[in-house]
Amino acid sequence: MNAERKMAKAYEPAGRARRFAALVRKETYQVVRDPSSILIAFVLPLVLLFLFGYGVSLDTTRTRVALVVEEATPLTRDLAASFEASRYFSVVTGRDRREFEDDLVLGRVRGILVIPASFAADHAAGRHPSVQVIVDGSDPNTANFVQNYAQGAVANWERQRLSEGRSPPPAISAEQRFWFNPQLTSRNFLVPGSIAIVMTLVGTLLTSLVVAREWERGTMEAMMATPVSAAELLAGKLLPYFVLGLTSMTLCVLVAVFLFDVPFRGSVAALYALSATFLMPALGQGLLISAATKNQFLASQLALISAFLPAFLLSGFLFEINSMPTVIQWVTYAVPARYLIPSLQTVFLAGDIWPMFARAITVMFLIGCMFFALAARSTRKRIG
Numbered sequence: 001m002n003a004e005r006k007m008a009k010a011y012e013p014a015g016r017a018r019r020f021a022a023l024v025r026k027e028t029y030q031v032v033r034d035p036s037s038i039l040i041a042f043v044l045p046l047v048l049l050f051l052f053g054y055g056v057s058l059d060t061t062r063t064r065v066a067l068v069v070e071e072a073t074p075l076t077r078d079l080a081a082s083f084e085a086s087r088y089f090s091v092v093t094g095r096d097r098r099e100f101e102d103d104l105v106l107g108r109v110r111g112i113l114v115i116p117a118s119f120a121a122d123h124a125a126g127r128h129p130s131v132q133v134i135v136d137g138s139d140p141n142t143a144n145f146v147q148n149y150a151q152g153a154v155a156n157w158e159r160q161r162l163s164e165g166r167s168p169p170p171a172i173s174a175e176q177r178f179w180f181n182p183q184l185t186s187r188n189f190l191v192p193g194s195i196a197i198v199m200t201l202v203g204t205l206l207t208s209l210v211v212a213r214e215w216e217r218g219t220m221e222a223m224m225a226t227p228v229s230a231a232e233l234l235a236g237k238l239l240p241y242f243v244l245g246l247t248s249m250t251l252c253v254l255v256a257v258f259l260f261d262v263p264f265r266g267s268v269a270a271l272y273a274l275s276a277t278f279l280m281p282a283l284g285q286g287l288l289i290s291a292a293t294k295n296q297f298l299a300s301q302l303a304l305i306s307a308f309l310p311a312f313l314l315s316g317f318l319f320e321i322n323s324m325p326t327v328i329q330w331v332t333y334a335v336p337a338r339y340l341i342p343s344l345q346t347v348f349l350a351g352d353i354w355p356m357f358a359r360a361i362t363v364m365f366l367i368g369c370m371f372f373a374l375a376a377r378s379t380r381k382r383i384g
Contacts, residue, residue, distance in 0.1 A: 016232065023236025030210070031240050040206045041244045042251065045198040049252055052194035053187055053260045064090045065146060066100035066109045071117040079115060079131075082157040088149045097134070104136055111135040111146035180349040188263065191256045192344040193317045195249060196337045197308070199275065202248045203282025204289070204307035205300060207241050211290035212299040234376055238283045245279045246272065256348070266347030270357055274343050277361045280368025281336040282307070288371050291378035311337035336364050 031037045067083050069076050084091045092109065094100060103109045114132035122129040133150045135143040181188050214220040223233060253271065256262045285307055293299045313319065314328065315337035321329055332338050339360035346353055 020232050020236050023232065024239050027237050027240040031244060034210070037206060037210065037244070040209075041202050041248050044201060045248050045252055046255065048198055048201070049191065049194055049255055052190050052197075053256075062090045063088060063111075063142065063146060063149075064092070064109050065111045065113055065150075066097075066103060067091045067093045068095065068097045068100070068112060068114045069093065070095065070115065071120065073120040075120045075123055076115050079119075079154070079157050082160075083113060083150075083153050086149070086153050088145075089153075104134065107136070110142050111150070113150055187260055188349060189345050191260050191262050192348045193315075193341045195252045195256065195344055196278070196315070196340045197311055197317065198252055199245055199249055199278060199340075200282055200307050200311040200337055202245050203241070203279050204286040205303045206244070207238065207283050207286030208289040208293075208299040208303045209296055210241070211237065211287055212294055212296045215290065215294035216296060231376065234287065234372070238287065241283060242276075242279055245282070246275060249275045262348055264348050265351040267352050270347050270352045270354070271344075273361060274340060274347070274357060277364045277368070278336055278340045281364055281371050284368050284371025284375055287375040288378065291375055310335045314338065315341050317341050334367070336367050339363050 065083075067080055069080050080093065083089060084093075092100075097112055097114055100109055100112050104112055112132075112134040114134065116130070116132065119129045119131070131150065131154055133147050135146045137143050211220070214223075253264070257264050286303060289299050289302045289306070293302060310332075311317070314321075314324075314332045314335050316332075317337070321332050321338070324332070343357055343360045346356060
């Protein structure tokens with residue numbers, strides 16, 4: 001009897017390895033045979049990446065504004081030419097601001113820049129002349145943009161005149177420099193951030209749908225009736241989707257670098273370490289959703305609400321976290337994408353900053369362990 005037990009223990013690791021390999025092989029076949037898995041893993045990421053790369057831009061250029069020159073003098077024409085030469089404005093000119101009031105109300109122009117008739121006289125008398133900026137406050141972002149760049153155009157015009165010796169030089173001159181993204185191109189930080197959104201969809205949505213489908217069909221109960229432990233079952237089901245998520249990420253990175261010309265200044269090791277760790281909470285959350293719902297439709301809705309929307313809105317991808325209410329800022333600490341998005345942007349634009357990466361990896365790993373523990377508790381099999 002003791003000899004039989006010893007032999008059983010000797011063959012137990014080999015038996016577990018065979019069972020685990022069979023589970024992985026079964027899930028791999030299921031992924032290959034399921035067109036929806038390929039669609040979510042490869043087609044949907046490319047669509048989202050092209051959308052964020054080409055369709056979404058925070059670069060406000062060629063904003064249409066009206067320029068009113070109330071009195072044409074060499075000085076006012078020189079300033080008007082400075083506005084017309086700006087790459088940020090598309091200028092239509094006139095002599096009376098009332099010509100453009102309806103255009104401003106209807107949104108055909110985003111602002112009215114008025115060079116008053118007293119501009120040249122004030123400048124000649126040594127008084128500081130003013131330029132009036134009338135903007136549409138219904139769109140605060142564009143209104144602030146028009147105001148700030150109008151002031152910048154006037155400042156550039158004044159500096160140009162100073163350099164030509166037309167008036168006394170200023171006491172202080174400030175020069176701006178931007179690190180990592182000198183052109184302030186929004187695509188360079190939108191595309192790396194969108195990779196995190198893609199990985200959230202691939203990890204959470206795909207896992208929740210596939211496992212929920214097995215609950216609906218009854219195949220999950222059949223697998224739980226086999227001599228497979230809950231840990232083996234979860235690991236065997238998730239490993240193919242883990243590889244699928246990394247493959248999808250690799251495809252997105254290649255598109256970002258070679259198609260969108262986003263600079264990649266970090267290391268491949270940092271990229272895969274961050275991505276692999278992020279897939280733990282993504283896959284764990286999908287598995288937990290599927291185990292809790294056991295329904296594909298409900299699982300897909302919960303995956304979008306609990307994973308995609310927080311990753312899109314509460315991760316700092318588009319909206320600054322510090323500008324959110326304090327309660328919402330505390331909620332963002334539970335969103336794994338909050339830690340991945342700035343890390344990916346750093347890998348692409350700045351390089352390897354491992355103290356920052358180590359903190360992000362640690363937090364994502366802990367969140368992933370929590371999701372896996374909850375998922376294992378929901379799907380564990382009791383052997384009587």
